[in-house]
Amino acid sequence: MRNYKAGIALINSRQHYDEFANSGFYTVKRENNKTYTREAVCDIIAKHFGLL
Numbered sequence: 001m002r003n004y005k006a007g008i009a010l011i012n013s014r015q016h017y018d019e020f021a022n023s024g025f026y027t028v029k030r031e032n033n034k035t036y037t038r039e040a041v042c043d044i045i046a047k048h049f050g051l052l
Helices: 002-011 014-021 038-048
Strands: none
Touching: none
């Protein structure tokens, strides 16, 4: 369990987050959970990739 928790901490680290955010891949950051519902985020992503 200790290894699992260490892995999760590494994946969720600020460094890893920043690397991904600055990777050039399209990302959506949920700023507000009331406005950016799961459905709204899915719509944003679908529109970005021309699926809607």
